Amino acid sequence: MEIKLNNQTQILQEKCSLQQLMDEFMPQKQKGIAIAVNQTVIPKANWQEHFLHSHDDVLIIRATQGG
Template sequence: MDITVNHKTYVVDEACSVEQLLGLVLRQEAKGIAVAINQNIVAKTDWSVHTLRQGDQVILITATQGG
């Protein structure tokens, strides 16, 4: 199934969780990241159980330091 992450399309397994998607897209540990799916924030505690659906629009927001 196709999932869009930050305007780039990825093909993932049918039973893909947010956590699995992050491993596929980032290929590293997801630290300092917020995830929104279809404009709704998904709590980090739900990443392993939130299953993605065909056509979901995922936005990854990375925390940056500055001032």
């Protein structure tokens, strides 16, 4: 299955949840992260049951501190 992840094409196994995607691409820290699929933010509580589809556009945003 082909998706876009932060504007780069990625090939994934069939039936991949957002949590599985995060475990594969960002296994270390997953705090302070927001994910949008096709321009809709998916709450972290739903990552486990939100499954990706071919050609989904996934945007991972990391919160930063600054001043």
